[in-house]
Amino acid sequence: MPYTPVNSYDNDQKIWSGEPVKENFDPDLSIGEIIFHEMRRHPQLTAQISATEGTLLTREELLANAMRVASFMRSEGLRQSDIVGIIGRNTTHMPAVAYACFFNGIAFHSLNIMYDCDTIEKIYKLTRPCIIFCDGDEFEKVRSATAKLDVKIVTMRNHPLDSIKIEEVLATPIERNFQPAKLEQGNDQTLAILCSSGTTGTPKAVTITNSRHILTSIYQLTTADIQYSHNTLDWITGLYITIHSGVFSATRIIADNAFDPAFAMRIIEEYKVTWTIQTPSAMALMINCPDFETRDLSSLQCFLFGGSRAALEVQKAIRSRLSHDCLQFAYGFTELGAIAAINTHFDEKAGSVGRLVNGLKLKIINDEGVSLGPDEVGEVCIKNNQHWSGYYGNEAETSSMRDSQQWYHSGDLGYMDRDGFLYIVDRKKDMLKYQNIMYYPNDIESVISEMPQVAEVCVFGIWSNTFGDEAAASVVKKLGTELEAQDVVAYVSSRTDSKYKQLNGGAVIVGDLQRSANGKTNRMANKAHFLHVKNRS
Structure with missing residues (x-):
C-alpha cells in the first residue's frame, strides 16, 4: 500500500x-x-x-x-x-x-x-x-x-x-x-x-x-509484488x-529490447505486474497504441511516473484503464539520489507533484536567495542531510548544484501551496521572454495538450530580433486522428488573449519528439528539428 x-x-x-x-x-x-x-x-x-x-x-x-x-x-x-x-x-x-x-x-x-x-x-x-x-x-x-x-x-x-x-x-x-x-x-x-x-x-x-534515502519506499513492497520497468x-x-527488488524480495520482470508500448502492456497483463514506473513519454506512447483499450492492466497496484511532466490528459487516460487509484507522480532529480515528493491525491491536487517524502526539507527561493512562503514561485531547493560527493571531477558544477548549507538547487521553478503540496512550474533555464514579458513553455504545452488529437507536445522559443522568444511547438498527434499545424496555432489563439502566449513562431506535426539518451524530451533538439523542417519548406 x-x-x-x-x-x-x-x-x-x-x-x-x-x-x-x-x-x-x-x-x-x-x-x-x-x-x-x-x-x-x-x-x-x-x-x-x-x-x-x-x-x-x-x-x-x-x-x-x-x-x-x-x-x-x-x-x-x-x-x-x-x-x-x-x-x-x-x-x-x-x-x-x-x-x-x-x-x-x-x-x-x-x-x-x-x-x-x-x-x-x-x-x-x-x-x-x-x-x-x-x-x-x-x-x-x-x-x-x-x-x-x-x-x-x-x-x-x-x-x-x-x-x-x-x-x-x-x-x-x-x-x-x-x-x-x-x-x-x-x-x-x-x-x-x-x-x-x-x-x-x-x-x-x-x-x-x-x-x-534510496531505501525510502513509496510503496510498501512485499514478496508478492511483481515489478517491471524498462x-x-x-x-x-x-x-x-534494481536496489528495491533486491532489498524487498519482489520479483522483477526485465527485457533487453527497445521500449515498445504494446510489448510493455503485454508484459503487465501476462505477468500480472503490480508495480511499474514509466516516463511521461512512455505513457504518451501507451495511450497512442492500438492495444491500450484492450490490454488488462488491472493487476497494477502502483503506477509511478516521473522524470518530466506528463500532460493532464495523458494522466487521465492512464487512470481510466487502471482498476486501482494508483497513478502517482514521483518527483526528484538524479543528484538527490532518491524520490523527493510523491502525489497520492490526484483528484484533489491533480497538477501537483505531491508532498515531501520522509527525511527531506524544502524551501522556495527567489533570484536573490531569499526564502518564499506558500503560493510564491521560485527555485525549488531540497536538503536531505546526506553526504554527496558531487559531480565526479567537477568541483565548480558541484558547488553550483549544492551550496555550502547543503541545499540542492534543482533548477526547477515551483511553489508550495498552503496544504504542503509542491507544484513545478517549469525549468528555470527554460524561461522565455516575449517583449520582455516572462512566460514558460509549459503554459502553452498545457493548452495544446487539451486538444483531443494531441498525444505529445514540446514548446520552445524561436528568437526574433523584434519580439524576443516567439513560442513554437512540435506536436505528435494521436493515432488515427487528423491534425494540421494551423489547427494547433488556431486552438492556442482561441484559448488566450495574451499575445505572448500565442504560437507566434508556428507549429509542426511530427512523428515523435526529439529526446535525450535518457528518454526525456530534449527542448533544444526539438527546436533544432523545428527550424530544420521550417527551412526545408
Whole structure:
C-alpha cells in the first residue's frame, strides 16, 4: 500500500519538512550488505524473469551469480577506489553485475547505450573504469572509445570473438566464505555514478551515495509484488528498482529490447505486474497504441511516473484503464539520489507533484536567495542531510548544484501551496521572454495538450530580433486522428488573449519528439528539428 507523506512548515524559516526517516535496517549496513542478507532470507523465491531472453532466476541463483562476478573482480585486483563501467541493456546477468559492485564497495559508472563514441570517450576519460560490462552490439564502439585506457571489456550478449564473455566471468569460483566488503568510507561512499541529461553538452558524472534515502519506499513492497520497468542502470529509476527488488524480495520482470508500448502492456497483463514506473513519454506512447483499450492492466497496484511532466490528459487516460487509484507522480532529480515528493491525491491536487517524502526539507527561493512562503514561485531547493560527493571531477558544477548549507538547487521553478503540496512550474533555464514579458513553455504545452488529437507536445522559443522568444511547438498527434499545424496555432489563439502566449513562431506535426539518451524530451533538439523542417519548406 502507498503511504501519504505528511509535511510540516516552519513559518519563520519558510521551510517545509517531511517526517523523520524510519530505519528498517541497521543504519551502519551498506546497500550491498542489506541486499546480500535479504537475498539469503528467501532463496527459493523468483528474483527475476527475462521476458525477452526467456530466463528465470531464483534469489539463490541470482545471489550466486553476483558473488561469482564479485569474486572475478576481486581476482582481477579491483579495489574500492576503482570504477566499473556499464553500457548495456537489461539482460539476464546485468543485475548480478550491479550487485557484485555493491558487494565489493566498488562504484559502477553506467552510460546509455545510445551515446556515441566521442561522448563515451570524454566521460570515461574522467572516471577511467578498469572493467566495462557492455552488450556485444556496442563492443566495437566501446573498445574504440576506451582505446587509450587500460580496460577489460566483458560482453553480456551477442559476443564478438575477441571479447570476454559474461559466461566466462560466471565460471569464476565463489570466494571461500564470501562476505560483502565493509565500506572504507562508510555510507558516505559512492554507490554508483550516473549521468546528467546532457542537453547542453557532455553529460556530467553524477555520484550517488550509499544513502538511506534510496531505501525510502513509496510503496510498501512485499514478496508478492511483481515489478517491471524498462529503464536501464543509467537511469536513477533503473538503479532504484534494481536496489528495491533486491532489498524487498519482489520479483522483477526485465527485457533487453527497445521500449515498445504494446510489448510493455503485454508484459503487465501476462505477468500480472503490480508495480511499474514509466516516463511521461512512455505513457504518451501507451495511450497512442492500438492495444491500450484492450490490454488488462488491472493487476497494477502502483503506477509511478516521473522524470518530466506528463500532460493532464495523458494522466487521465492512464487512470481510466487502471482498476486501482494508483497513478502517482514521483518527483526528484538524479543528484538527490532518491524520490523527493510523491502525489497520492490526484483528484484533489491533480497538477501537483505531491508532498515531501520522509527525511527531506524544502524551501522556495527567489533570484536573490531569499526564502518564499506558500503560493510564491521560485527555485525549488531540497536538503536531505546526506553526504554527496558531487559531480565526479567537477568541483565548480558541484558547488553550483549544492551550496555550502547543503541545499540542492534543482533548477526547477515551483511553489508550495498552503496544504504542503509542491507544484513545478517549469525549468528555470527554460524561461522565455516575449517583449520582455516572462512566460514558460509549459503554459502553452498545457493548452495544446487539451486538444483531443494531441498525444505529445514540446514548446520552445524561436528568437526574433523584434519580439524576443516567439513560442513554437512540435506536436505528435494521436493515432488515427487528423491534425494540421494551423489547427494547433488556431486552438492556442482561441484559448488566450495574451499575445505572448500565442504560437507566434508556428507549429509542426511530427512523428515523435526529439529526446535525450535518457528518454526525456530534449527542448533544444526539438527546436533544432523545428527550424530544420521550417527551412526545408
